[in-house]
Amino acid sequence: MPARRFPTTVLALGATSAICEATLRVLAERGARFYLVARNQEKLNAVAADLRTRGASGVVTHAMDLDDTAAHPAMLATAAQSLGTIDLALLAYGVLGNQAEAEASYAAAEEVLHTNFLSAVSLITWLANYFESMGQGTLAVISSVAGDRGRKSNYVYGASKGALNIFLDGVRNRIDRAGVQVLTIKPGFVATPMTAHLAQGPLFAQPSQVARGIVKAIEKRRDIVYLPAFWAIIMMILRLIPRRIFKKLSV
Amino acid sequence: MPQKSAGPGFESWGRYPKLDASVVPLNWTSDFPLRPPPATRMLPVGAGRSYGDVCLLGHGTLLRTRGPGLSGGMDRLLDFDPATGILCCEAGATLGEILDFAVPRGFFLPVSPGTKYVTVGGAIANDIHGKNHHVAGTFGRHVPRFELLRSDGTQLICSPAQNANWYAATIGGMGLTGLIAWAEVKLRPIVSRRIRYTGIKFSGVEEFIALSEAHAKSEYTVSWIDCLATGHNFARGIFMAGEHDTVAAPLKRSKPARLSLPFNFPEFVLNRWSVGVFNALYYNKQHTKTKNAIVDYEPFFYPLDKLQHWNRMYGRDGFLQFQCVLPWEAGQPGLLEILKTISSSRLASFLAVLKVFGDAPSPGMMSFPKPGITLALDFPIRREIAFDLLERLAAITLEHKGRMYPAKDATMTAGQFQAFYPQWKKFAAYIDPAFDSAFWQRVTV
Ligand SMILES: Cc1cc2nc3c(=O)[nH]c(=O)nc-3n(C[C@H](O)[C@H](O)[C@H](O)COP(=O)(O)OP(=O)(O)OC[C@H]3O[C@@H](n4cnc5c(N)ncnc54)[C@H](O)[C@@H]3O)c2cc1C
Numbered sequence: 001m002p003a004r005r006f007p008t009t010v011l012a013l014g015a016t017s018a019i020c021e022a023t024l025r026v027l028a029e030r031g032a033r034f035y036l037v038a039r040n041q042e043k044l045n046a047v048a049a050d051l052r053t054r055g056a057s058g059v060v061t062h063a064m065d066l067d068d069t070a071a072h073p074a075m076l077a078t079a080a081q082s083l084g085t086i087d088l089a090l091l092a093y094g095v096l097g098n099q100a101e102a103e104a105s106y107a108a109a110e111e112v113l114h115t116n117f118l119s120a121v122s123l124i125t126w127l128a129n130y131f132e133s134m135g136q137g138t139l140a141v142i143s144s145v146a147g148d149r150g151r152k153s154n155y156v157y158g159a160s161k162g163a164l165n166i167f168l169d170g171v172r173n174r175i176d177r178a179g180v181q182v183l184t185i186k187p188g189f190v191a192t193p194m195t196a197h198l199a200q201g202p203l204f205a206q207p208s209q210v211a212r213g214i215v216k217a218i219e220k221r222r223d224i225v226y227l228p229a230f231w232a233i234i235m236m237i238l239r240l241i242p243r244r245i246f247k248k249l250s251v
Numbered sequence: 252m253p254q255k256s257a258g259p260g261f262e263s264w265g266r267y268p269k270l271d272a273s274v275v276p277l278n279w280t281s282d283f284p285l286r287p288p289p290a291t292r293m294l295p296v297g298a299g300r301s302y303g304d305v306c307l308l309g310h311g312t313l314l315r316t317r318g319p320g321l322s323g324g325m326d327r328l329l330d331f332d333p334a335t336g337i338l339c340c341e342a343g344a345t346l347g348e349i350l351d352f353a354v355p356r357g358f359f360l361p362v363s364p365g366t367k368y369v370t371v372g373g374a375i376a377n378d379i380h381g382k383n384h385h386v387a388g389t390f391g392r393h394v395p396r397f398e399l400l401r402s403d404g405t406q407l408i409c410s411p412a413q414n415a416n417w418y419a420a421t422i423g424g425m426g427l428t429g430l431i432a433w434a435e436v437k438l439r440p441i442v443s444r445r446i447r448y449t450g451i452k453f454s455g456v457e458e459f460i461a462l463s464e465a466h467a468k469s470e471y472t473v474s475w476i477d478c479l480a481t482g483h484n485f486a487r488g489i490f491m492a493g494e495h496d497t498v499a500a501p502l503k504r505s506k507p508a509r510l511s512l513p514f515n516f517p518e519f520v521l522n523r524w525s526v527g528v529f530n531a532l533y534y535n536k537q538h539t540k541t542k543n544a545i546v547d548y549e550p551f552f553y554p555l556d557k558l559q560h561w562n563r564m565y566g567r568d569g570f571l572q573f574q575c576v577l578p579w580e581a582g583q584p585g586l587l588e589i590l591k592t593i594s595s596s597r598l599a600s601f602l603a604v605l606k607v608f609g610d611a612p613s614p615g616m617m618s619f620p621k622p623g624i625t626l627a628l629d630f631p632i633r634r635e636i637a638f639d640l641l642e643r644l645a646a647i648t649l650e651h652k653g654r655m656y657p658a659k660d661a662t663m664t665a666g667q668f669q670a671f672y673p674q675w676k677k678f679a680a681y682i683d684p685a686f687d688s689a690f691w692q693r694v695t696v
């Protein structure tokens with residue numbers, strides 16, 4: 001395996017996500033340069049100031065709603081031009097949605113699928129071609145353990161992440177041979193604004209802990225990483241439960 | 252829109268009193284004012300390292316500047332100028348996070364309390380003091396500027412020159428004047444993590460005062476005192492002085508703490524005998540009268556931080572803190588009376604600290620420190636006994652023209668508070684109409 005240079009130019013899609021921000025801090029301390037995309041300019045300014053203070057060698061912000069797939073190619077081209085080359089693209093935005101609403105109405109389900117899956121497909125399609133043509137780089141996407149098996153309590157969100165996993169598997173098989181790393185990140189419960197309404201049990205990890213795991217997985221050129229690592233075991237067990245039992249469980 | 256937390260309620264460090272409130276995490280300074288505004292009164296909170304009810308509001312809404320699990324939230328570092336040492340950060344950043352950033356760059360906090368797990372907002376709102384109060388004054392003296400957000404949407408940049416009255420009301424303002432969004436903190440340079448330490452055993456208050464005078468030029472001084480010992484051991488203790496080492500050494504970042512007290516101790520673990528044994532062992536650990544050493548700053552400043560959740564040691568019911576300052580004029584007899592009252596109460600306390608405050612004026616209208624001697628210690632809650640004792644200690648403090656520290660209080664009466672802080676009425680004019688605290692309700696009834 002070729003020795004890798006640490007990513008110095010980083011495109012962050014959903015840069016105001018707590019997990020993303022924590023990851024960018026680790027990279028900023030090593031002097032990386034950033035192109036940050038998220039939908040709220042005020043929040044972007046705060047993230048940018050923090051990364052600069054921690055050692056980023058440059059930060060450009062770009063406010064847009066990433067649901068707007070028609071605007072993706074122009075944004076990505078501007079980002080690539082601004083960074084020179086993109087070493088790392090980190091897709092981090094997402095929505096949890098509301099399972100009860102998504103059960104009751106297709107429109108609500110479609111929103112979740114559009115943000116978590118379809119808009120990601122649009123970005124990944126462009127980025128896969130970009131990285132393939134560069135013959136290098138890392139495409140890292142935050143998915144979720146929820147995509148490993150459909151559960152009654154959150155299968156719409158789970159399906160959006162499961163579809164993302166399959167899509168990434170295929171993309172990886174296509175461009176890995178071009179020298180591109182495709183990393184599927186599967187966090188378990190993380191204490192972030194997305195989960196602030198849930199009771200914080202002992203299974204919750206801190207964003208900074210997940211961030212260190214993401215950076216390590218990039219450095220080690222991993223394909224798929226569960227964070228924290230024990231989720232790999234939990235999900236393996238969950239997948240092994242026979243369907244006839246699983247369908248009776250209240251998970 | 253920030254969401255309400257369904258997680259466990261918010262407790263202060265003393266875990267007394269226990270008051271229910273809804274907690275709204277603020278992840279961004281732009282999350283405040285809340286939209287829509289809550290139906291209840293509000294109070295900003297940081298890491299909940301205050302002991303009593305200054306960071307609580309029963310049936311209210313707590314605006315928490317730290318994320319769930321107390322990481323993340325409003326913790327961003329917004330600017331740093333190595334030429335001036337001025338760091339600008341959001342109010343939820345902790346002093347520990349500032350150290351992680353600053354130490355490798357050759358800078359250190361201007362003032363450190365006994366734990367690094369407090370937020371900048373909390374440090375300003377209680378205008379905290381450290382082991383260098385006699386030379387550096389309070390934390391607020393090193394905060395050139397901050398932004399105050401009011402519930403009506405007003406944004407006030409506050410400094411000694413700009414909105415000076417809001418600056419003075421908010422430093423030591425116990426979170427009542429509005430939400431501090433960000434603040435500047437002036438850091439000081441260091442060349443090493445190390446502290447040159449001197450520990451000197453003393454016996455009696457007079458010797459403590461003599462040592463404090465002899466070491467008035469030492470940057471950091473504090474004393475541990477045995478509050479249980481009687482007879483010829485009465486008021487024995489260890490005087491500790493420290494300076495930043497001036498010999499350059501690697502400025503690495505600290506490793507995260509790993510040890511944690513996972514459960515509550517049953518009540519009987521901490522009693523007069525076990526604490527007496529601890530105190531005797533601690534006092535006698537140092538064999539010689541004077542001991543010199545070079546130590547890392549972590550154990551010097553934050554000996555208790557090594558064990559996360561050490562407050563669980565006091566059991567589920569929690570504990571009470573008492574901290575007073577007695578002015579020089581009346582200091583010695585007052586202190587003797589307080590120490591005698593404590594030792595004869597037979598209530599166990601092993602974390603007792605004695606220190607001299609200097610005369611650098613505090614910038615806050617309601618700041619606690621003033622020139623004199625300060626004593627801080629905690630008591631397990633044992634039915635009414637601890638409350639009776641604290642009532643007596645407060646009365647002695649008042650009689651000797653001292654005052655008590657709201658950040659460490661759960662028991663002072665309205666009459667006592669108003670006598671300790673006669674300026675409270677003037678301060679009340681600056682309170683945000685949508686803000687309130689359990690402490691403020693208690694002391695202004
Ligand atoms: C082990 C230990 C040692 C200590 N040693 C010392 C010491 O040496 N010297 C000393 O002075 N204190 C000491 N303390 C007390 C501690 O420093 C103070 O109580 C401090 O204010 C706690 O900060 P916090 O972030 O936990 O705030 P909290 O306890 O959550 O809140 C404290 C106050 O700050 C207000 N506040 C918090 N954030 C904001 C904000 N953003 N805007 C406006 N108001 C806000 C709250 O309303 C509340 O009134 C010690 C505490 C412990 C647990």
Ligand SMILES: NC(=O)c1ccc[n+]([C@@H]2O[C@H](COP(=O)([O-])OP(=O)(O)OC[C@H]3O[C@@H](n4cnc5c(N)ncnc54)[C@H](OP(=O)(O)O)[C@@H]3O)[C@@H](O)[C@H]2O)c1
Binds near residue numbers: 065145
């Ligand atoms: N937290 C967990 O337990 C957990 C577990 C597994 C996986 N994940 C995944 O981790 C990723 C990051 O989430 P997080 O936990 O860090 O939560 P978070 O802090 O709430 O981040 C979610 C981010 O997505 C952004 N976003 C949502 N829709 C967007 C859109 N249409 N356009 C642009 N940005 C949009 C949000 O922007 P705004 O700030 O503007 O709203 C927010 O910054 C998500 O993909 C999530 O599914 C989280």
